[in-house]
Amino acid sequence: MIKYAYSGSGLKDWEGRLAGYDKKFLVRLFRDMLRIRLIEEEIERRYHQDQMKTPIHLVIGQEATSVGCCAALLKEDLLYSSHRTHGNYLAKGGDLKAMLCEMHCRINGCAGSRGGSMHLIDKSVGMAGTSAIVGGAMPIATGAALAAQLQGLDRVSVVFIGDATTEQGVASESLNFAALKRLPVIFFCENNFYSVQSPLATRQPPREIYKWAASYGIASVRVDGTNVLDVHEATREAVARAREGGGATFIEAPVYRFRAHGGAGDDSHTGYRDPAEREAWEKVCPVETYYQFLAKAGLIDATQRERMHAEIMHEVLEAFDYALASPNPEEKDLYTHVYSD
Amino acid sequence: MIKYAYSGSGLKDWEGRLAGYDKKFLVRLFRDMLRIRLIEEEIERRYHQDQMKTPIHLVIGQEATSVGCCAALLKEDLLYSSHRTHGNYLAKGGDLKAMLCEMHCRINGCAGSRGGSMHLIDKSVGMAGTSAIVGGAMPIATGAALAAQLQGLDRVSVVFIGDATTEQGVASESLNFAALKRLPVIFFCENNFYSVQSPLATRQPPREIYKWAASYGIASVRVDGTNVLDVHEATREAVARAREGGGATFIEAPVYRFRAHGGAGDDSHTGYRDPAEREAWEKVCPVETYYQFLAKAGLIDATQRERMHAEIMHEVLEAFDYALASPNPEEKDLYTHVYSD
Amino acid sequence: MPWDEGLVNSLVYDTPDPKTGRVLGYAKAINEALDIALAHDPGVFVLGQGVDDPGRMFGTTKGLQEKYGAARVFDTPLSEEGMMGVCTGAAMNGMRPVYMHNRPDFILLAFNQLVTHASKYHYMDNGQTTVPMVVWAAIGRGWGSGAQHSQSIQGLLLGVPGLKIVMPSTPYDAKGLMLAAIADNNPVLIFEHRWLMKKDGMVPEGFYTVPLGKGVYRRRGKDITIVGASHALEVALQAAAKLADEGIDAEVIDLRTLKPLDEQIISESLKMTGRLLVVDTGWAMGGVCAEIGCLAAEKWFHYLKAPVRRVGLPDVPTPAGYTLEQFYYPDAQKISGVVREMVKK
Amino acid sequence: MPWDEGLVNSLVYDTPDPKTGRVLGYAKAINEALDIALAHDPGVFVLGQGVDDPGRMFGTTKGLQEKYGAARVFDTPLSEEGMMGVCTGAAMNGMRPVYMHNRPDFILLAFNQLVTHASKYHYMDNGQTTVPMVVWAAIGRGWGSGAQHSQSIQGLLLGVPGLKIVMPSTPYDAKGLMLAAIADNNPVLIFEHRWLMKKDGMVPEGFYTVPLGKGVYRRRGKDITIVGASHALEVALQAAAKLADEGIDAEVIDLRTLKPLDEQIISESLKMTGRLLVVDTGWAMGGVCAEIGCLAAEKWFHYLKAPVRRVGLPDVPTPAGYTLEQFYYPDAQKISGVVREMVKK
Ligand SMILES: Cc1ncc(C[n+]2csc(CCOP(=O)(O)OP(=O)(O)O)c2C)c(N)n1
Ligand SMILES: Cc1ncc(C[n+]2csc(CCOP(=O)(O)OP(=O)(O)O)c2C)c(N)n1
Ligand SMILES: [Mg+2]
Numbered sequence A, B: 001m002i003k004y005a006y007s008g009s010g011l012k013d014w015e016g017r018l019a020g021y022d023k024k025f026l027v028r029l030f031r032d033m034l035r036i037r038l039i040e041e042e043i044e045r046r047y048h049q050d051q052m053k054t055p056i057h058l059v060i061g062q063e064a065t066s067v068g069c070c071a072a073l074l075k076e077d078l079l080y081s082s083h084r085t086h087g088n089y090l091a092k093g094g095d096l097k098a099m100l101c102e103m104h105c106r107i108n109g110c111a112g113s114r115g116g117s118m119h120l121i122d123k124s125v126g127m128a129g130t131s132a133i134v135g136g137a138m139p140i141a142t143g144a145a146l147a148a149q150l151q152g153l154d155r156v157s158v159v160f161i162g163d164a165t166t167e168q169g170v171a172s173e174s175l176n177f178a179a180l181k182r183l184p185v186i187f188f189c190e191n192n193f194y195s196v197q198s199p200l201a202t203r204q205p206p207r208e209i210y211k212w213a214a215s216y217g218i219a220s221v222r223v224d225g226t227n228v229l230d231v232h233e234a235t236r237e238a239v240a241r242a243r244e245g246g247g248a249t250f251i252e253a254p255v256y257r258f259r260a261h262g263g264a265g266d267d268s269h270t271g272y273r274d275p276a277e278r279e280a281w282e283k284v285c286p287v288e289t290y291y292q293f294l295a296k297a298g299l300i301d302a303t304q305r306e307r308m309h310a311e312i313m314h315e316v317l318e319a320f321d322y323a324l325a326s327p328n329p330e331e332k333d334l335y336t337h338v339y340s341d
Numbered sequence C, D: 001m002p003w004d005e006g007l008v009n010s011l012v013y014d015t016p017d018p019k020t021g022r023v024l025g026y027a028k029a030i031n032e033a034l035d036i037a038l039a040h041d042p043g044v045f046v047l048g049q050g051v052d053d054p055g056r057m058f059g060t061t062k063g064l065q066e067k068y069g070a071a072r073v074f075d076t077p078l079s080e081e082g083m084m085g086v087c088t089g090a091a092m093n094g095m096r097p098v099y100m101h102n103r104p105d106f107i108l109l110a111f112n113q114l115v116t117h118a119s120k121y122h123y124m125d126n127g128q129t130t131v132p133m134v135v136w137a138a139i140g141r142g143w144g145s146g147a148q149h150s151q152s153i154q155g156l157l158l159g160v161p162g163l164k165i166v167m168p169s170t171p172y173d174a175k176g177l178m179l180a181a182i183a184d185n186n187p188v189l190i191f192e193h194r195w196l197m198k199k200d201g202m203v204p205e206g207f208y209t210v211p212l213g214k215g216v217y218r219r220r221g222k223d224i225t226i227v228g229a230s231h232a233l234e235v236a237l238q239a240a241a242k243l244a245d246e247g248i249d250a251e252v253i254d255l256r257t258l259k260p261l262d263e264q265i266i267s268e269s270l271k272m273t274g275r276l277l278v279v280d281t282g283w284a285m286g287g288v289c290a291e292i293g294c295l296a297a298e299k300w301f302h303y304l305k306a307p308v309r310r311v312g313l314p315d316v317p318t319p320a321g322y323t324l325e326q327f328y329y330p331d332a333q334k335i336s337g338v339v340r341e342m343v344k345k
């Protein structure tokens, strides 16, 4: 039985609305989503080999949120993330080799093998930090926005959270303070209806998450999380608001993860959700629906897609080879950076 | 300059609506408020003598909320409170002598001198517990309601909170859980616009507290906190809802404290609020406005009020004498009840 | 999800002999304890993130919701502080909640309710209120658990009056201590360790309790006293076995409960051996090792023939990578090395 | 409101001689430190409940909002966990927040951010991120502060890697350590004690720092070493003066910083005296006393002539009543008594 159905209207509304958009940009959105999908699939394919001794929280099915959001940000804007970091990191422009080295626990990983997959960071592109504690990054991103406000920068910070994150008290405290100080922060909530294997209904009363956020007096919207253009547009508006001193925005994006909460493969068969639910959402796969949309608009075709695919896989396999050939940390590395001078 | 003005309409709407009410009950509401007022004034009068070595958080000006609410509860219903306990304790029927002994740090105090004024408790009348940590009692009252639900009792639990309490993450977590499980709990928020000496505007964005609570999908109302009849009616409805399995209710009652956050006397002169603001609210003093209302309705007159006053003062002075004559704890008393057998 | 469960599955400990009794897995032993408590006392209820999901908290809550209903065995919102308060409020009103956490790290969100409320009401109310509740969590380790998913916080809580702290190391104790904790009228923390979850052991059927505050000798010996609990004790026993071949005869005490602490058994042993090594799964600084080491200097000074030693974690956050983890977590070899130094002189 | 401030006003300590330098009150010394830091570094900002209210956090934030504006000195919502995270995020991005709390009890609400975030980012990010922030709080005592408004939590945090913990005892140190803490690139906790807030002392004008991690001799003596910090040290000094009249010559070390701990000065002194008494404002069990007592048994065992002793709070929550408080808090007499027992044999 399908507990959480797709309620969006797909991309058709966009057919007449591409005027303002640069074609290269529209294609880039597809490539970025495809790239994340292929990287995740390759990670998943290899995970059982136990070379990546780190938890993984795949974003297969959730590519449109990361890509649509980050496409509206500048490199200088800061992105904060949770345990589900892969899509955020890659969409923000994080270095793939450094990511895979981290996931292989190598000394040249993006966090020197101290962080693992839940702590992907690349400061050079504004991938600023994460927390493996649900809700932990919310006040931190809010504080980053306070810093920007105090420093007079028009930098925006964005934090990705999940539906369950809104149950944490600190989520409310973050919204209250962001609203109070009109901070340039965007709370991006990927509502995938589950927390690990717990459905929304066992954790929250019937209520609209984005309306709860609105009760703090900030702008709050819901957009189709499978629709990269909707996500991009909503984020662009939020970014504009933030830069103009209009304060914080909350964006709720219903979306679905096609895999288990953690690890490789789907786990719907264990019974906490109906495989038919996943299949229904796979029909509105953000990557495929957008490809069909672009193809229909004559902006891409199968050969181009195949070339893209090949390019990406070449990059990915090279990055895996690089990671596997990278050195492990040594004992002395354990003791550095406990304190900063 | 008056930052927070009274926005209620007083008692006039009630003139035609007393039909269903027992006259004795209406007069009792006045007596209960007057009694709290006189006890608080006597505590205040004596506080400088340093016999009560305990913080005090007077409820002078906030009598209608405690009295109106508790009048709608059964003895078995549980009341949880914060640092501002006096009115809650007395309105719920807490023993006056035990309260004053506690405030004088005597061994026969309601908490054996372990608690002080912020931990007034009288289980025999359902004054169930308090927390001196802002927000601390909210999930506890929610848990008490869960216990009632699991035990199949139709007992209701009520927790009194302040405006600032709603800024604590745990307030949101409590609302979420109470709403999720449809628990028989009432969150009674006395919005007196200040947290110690911090005005609401420095702590919360412009928003309606009761609408924030409503965003959790529970019944949420705002009533005039100076109007004992409005408070009673709103609580009665909430209690009925809770007993019928209709779940939690949030009640916001704008009200004003005529004294400092803690200690004796008003501190408006220190500048955090305008004395004119206090004076404006004193014009709608819950005790006096209700007296005028009853008098106009011919339910009470000056002589009856004087008799009441005298009776109460007799009781109060006797209780103080009793407390002052009571024994202090001894060293051995320090070590009992750290653990329960 | 306890992603390091995969890792846990691969751990092997010496398997007990079925002839001497019923052999049961660690998680199953806890499951039995919960089952018995739920059947025995209608006031008991079990809650926690995922206690009714397919994983069933390592299997410790398997079948319970089916048997006792969703009202008494239920999943919770992601609200650790709030739910800790809910448990406290329920416990203050006749219930006996068992609040289960996937990792102790998540209990840090609830310190205000645990440290400033649950542990204090009985005292603040002059004994009028009791707070019989159990807070359970399984320490994480390995597979990139890292700094935020591997913390042992018993040392942070040791000083808090009104709390009891339990750390079992065998299936027998896990069941018996759980039943004792549920029956206790105070807030009791039970810190399990993931790496024990698949350990097998002798577990009697039915109801029995292991008393809180009583340690036990796991190994008798005359040369040195090693005290600890949980997985740290498991490692210490491995070390002791190694050392025995070298003719070093270590006495190993499983404290089982850290608070209240069984000072008598430590003192009794120390009187014989004169040498004390304290092991813990947490940071060596300022926690369990420090308290017991200080007790030796304070109360058993005249028994001591050599400096006290402690083997816990260095004053460093947990690294995520397995290579670094190998250097971070003390193993049997590390412990043996320390013991050799201690008995040499 | 710090209602026990009234009480604080009544406390008298020996008044310093103005001839030997500028005499300043404790709170005013902190106020100067904040003023200097705000003037010197635009990255510094000060926040906390009531920092801009008429009470001005015991006067420590007096005049600062007027001088530096409401953007850099501001009141906060009642959201300790959230604001701790906000400070961490600001510190990770070029700012140096000073987050002030009326009581340490309120920091327990923020342990998740403090223990699992602020203290760990620098390590988790392999040194890429620094978190230069100061978290300040004044320990409550007396006038019915009770179990929930009087906790000394330094012992709970001592074992947490990545944190620094400071506990001044004089106006001079309060200013110098605050300036050092603000300049430090790590999260630094400063625990003050209400009963020191009105203490006077010599305080130089302008900028100076007292190095973190360095203790100081407050009194030289050969018979016994007493170590501690904050108000516990104040009481120890009163005891030491008494004992001097009896011909007992106590050496008193003010640790000033508990983490990192100045082991060298303790070891140096212990080598001479062979006797160690550790005092703390917190619970004796499992905290500061335990750590230092254990260090003695571990590293300085061969210096010890007698058992180590600790004088802190009993394993009991704080009672509200003043009569019970008298029995709860150790005073100079209690300390002298312990010292007499220690030096007798
Ligand atoms: C405070 C805390 N509690 C529990 C967990 C365990 N946990 C890790 S991820 C997760 C699910 C969070 O769900 P959601 O916020 O919806 O994000 P999603 O995984 O669905 O993307 C949980 C419960 C945690 N990391 N932190
Ligand atoms: C967690 C916490 N932070 C700060 C305090 C200090 N404090 C005590 S009462 C109070 C004001 C609370 O304001 P509100 O909730 O509006 O209740 P009111 O005093 O106005 O009745 C504060 C900040 C506290 N007790 N607990
Ligand atoms: Mg989710």
Ligand SMILES: [Mg+2]
Residues within 6 Å of the ligand: B162, B163, B164, B190, B191, B192, B193, B194, B195, B196
């Ligand atoms: Mg208020």
